[in-house]
Amino acid sequence: MSYPAGMRPSVEKVAQRRKERLNNYEFPRLSPEDKAALLKNHHPDFREGDKVLLRCGANKGERVPKVMAAVMESPSRLNLEAVDLTKPDYRTDVLVIGGGGGGVTAALTANEQGAKVLLATKLRLGDSNTIMAEGGIAAASLPEDSPAAHYIDTMVGGRFKNIPEVVEALVNEAPSVLEWLTKLGVNFDRKADGSYFNHMPAGHSFKRSHSIKDLTGLEFMRVLGDELRNRKGIEVLEFCPAVELLLDSEGRCAGAVLEDLDTGRNIVVEAGAVILATGGMGRLHPNGFPTSNHYGATADGIVMASRAGAKLLYIEYIQYHPTGAAWPEQILGLLLSEAIRAEGAHVVNCDGEPFVNRLETRDALSAAILRECGPRGKGVETPTGTMGVWLDTPMIDMKEGGKGKGTFLRRFAGIHHRYKKYGIDPIQEPLLIYPTQHYQNGGVAIDVHGQSNIPYLYMAGEVAGGVHGHNRLGANSMSDVFVFGRRAGRHAAENYRKKPVTRLSLDHVKAHHEELAALGIVSGLRSPMLLPDYRFEKALTSTNYVSEIVEAEK
C-alpha cells in the first residue's frame, strides 16, 4: 500500500532535505514569550467557542469543554426508583473503580495494608490508557539528576499551575516506584552494564524516562494484573462500571452503584472508602479531535464525582499529543511515542522544512503543527481530506553517520510492526502525524494522599487534577498513576470508615435531576456515558473531526 501517489512528492522532498538536517542540526527553541504567543493563537485550549461555563452542580461556573458540559448536565443513566439501597450486594473496606494502572496499584496497596478490596472495572482488568503508554515512566534516577530538577521541569511544563505539595510527592516517590515495579518483575530496558536505560522526553532537563521498548504500559499492566490475580482478599468485577457514587447521611462517600454490562443488572456496593481511577475523557472527542485514548475513556469519574459534590480543577485544559498517526486512516489518532523525537526524528512540513524544535513541550508542538496545517498551508493533505505533517523517522537510524542503525527496530518494535502492515517502513519513510487528544490535564482536585474534598473519596491517575497543572509532561503520567495509586491505596486502607453506614443515599443524584428541571436544561443524553457510540455512519466519521478543525483554522 505505502503512501498514495498524491503524497509521494512530499515524501521525496522530505528525503531530499534530510541530509541538511542530519549532523546535529536543530531548529531553534521557542523563547517563553514566543511559546506563550503560539499557544494563545493556535492551541485549542485557547480557542473561543470550544468551552462553556457549567450551569449547575458543585462546579457551577467552571469552564469546561462543550462535550464535558453535555455529559455533566445530563440526567443519570441510573433509574433511581429501581435501585434498592437497603440490601447491598457487596460490603467491602475499599472499593476501587477502574482497572488501569492507578486502580490496580491502589487495590494492591490497600490489600497489602490488610484491607478487603473490591475492584470494579468497565472493561477487562487492564483495559485502560495505562496499557497504551509507549514512552516511559519519569523518575530522577541518574546521579546528575535530582527530584528537585524533576520538580522544576514539572512546574514549568504545567505552566506553574500544579499544586506544589502534590508535585513534591510525585517527584520524591517516582524513584521508589521504579524499584517497586522492578521487584514485581517488570523488564525495564537496560544498558549493557545492567543499569536502567533512560531517555529524555520533551520538557524534561535530564534523561529520566524509563521504558520497556515502546510497550511500557503493556508490560506494567501485564505484571500488575498478574500480581492482582495472585492475591487473596481482592475481588475483581470486570464489565461492571460504576454509574453513581453513594453517599451517607453526612455527605461522605459510602460506596457506588455498578452496572453489569453483560446482564444489565445494577449492583450496590457499600464501601468504607472509594478510590476513583476512571481515567479521562478522550472518547468524548473534545473539540472534535481524534484521540489516542482507549475505548472506555468517557469521563465517568468526573461526572459521578461532580454529582456527589467533588470540586474540579483545570478540567478545561486538554493535552493534544503532537504525534498522533494521521495516515493510514485505520490508525488515525493512534499515538506515536514521544521517544521517537527524543531519539532524533525531526518534525517537518510538506516541503521537508523544519518549523519547530522536536523537543518543545506537547502543547507548543501541537500548536505549531496546527499552525503549519492551517494558516501557513504547509500541511500534507491525504486522499481522505485530512491533514498532517511529517515525523522524519528515518533520521533515527541515519544519525551520527549511520551509528544509529538498528535503533528504530530495537526501540520501537510495536510501531514498526504496525506500519509495516500498511506497507510503510518507518526506517525508510517518514510518518504522517497530526495532534490527537491525549490527556485530561485537570480533574477532581486532590491533596497529597489523593483525597478529594468528599470524605472517604479518593482519586488516582488521570481522573485527578492538580498534579500536572495546565499541561502534563511526557512520562509523568506513569509516575502519577503509580505514586498516587499507592498513596490513595495506603491512605484509604488506613482511614476507611470502620462502622457500617446507617443509610446509603442517592439523594445527591435526585438533587441533580431537580436542579436540571429547575433550570430547564433538557438533554438527549444520560450519563455517565460508559462507552462511545460508533455504530453505523459514525464508524466512518472519525476522520471528519480533523477536517473540521482544519477548516476552522483557516
Next chain:
Amino acid sequence: MSKKNLNMISIYVMGKRFSVPEDLTILKALEFSGFRITRGCGCRGGVCGACATVYRKQGDYRIYTSLACQTVIEPEMSLVQLPYISNNKPSYAVSEMDPESLDIVKTYPELLRCMGCNTCTKSCPVNLSVMNYISAAIRGDLERVVELSIECVMCGLCAARCPAELSPYNIALFIRRLYGAHMLKRSPQLEKRVKDIGQGVYSAEIAGLKKTDNKRLQEIFGEMQAKKGASV
C-alpha cells in the same frame, strides 16, 4: 474516508451477511454493521489484546486469527470475535521463587505436554514465535523467553488453539516476571537515590523551590535546558 462513492463489500459476522465499505478494519466494520461492542474492544490500537477474532476466507479451509482493530477486512470473510478465553493461572509469589530451579515446571507442569505442533505460533496475531518460547521455557532459557514474548498482547488465542491445553501467554508472563525480578542486575544508583530521598537529602532544596517565584523557576529551567545540549 469520504462518505461518497464508498465501495461496498460483503462480510459475514457469525454467519450473517453485512455490506460494509472496503478498507475498514474488522472493528470498524463491526461497528458500521451496527454492533455496539462491549466485550471485544479495548485500546483500539493493537496493544491490549481485547479484540481477538477468528475468521475463514471463502474457498479456503484455513482458520485465521487476528486483532479486530488491526486487520483490514476482505470480501466474503466470515468472522466471530473471541474476546474471552478460559485460562490456567496458578497463584505464586514471584519474589520467593528460584528461577534456576524447577519452579517453572512445578508451577506449570503442563509445559511438558507441548507436542511441538506450532499451532500457537500460527494463531498469534502479533506474529510471536510462541512455540519457540515454550521450548525455551522447557529448556529453562529464561532470557530467550523474554526476548521472544515481550510483545505479547495477552489476547489468549494461543491458549484457545493449543491441543495440549497450555496457556502459553500466562506461562510467558510468569517467566518474564521471574526474569525481571531475579535475573536483571540491581541498580546501586537507584537504590542510593531512593535511600537519599527517604533520608530527606532533597527536602530543603524542594522546600526552597516551593517558595520560589515562577520567573526564577523559569530561569533555572532555561539554564538546565541550555546545559543538556542538542543530543539526547
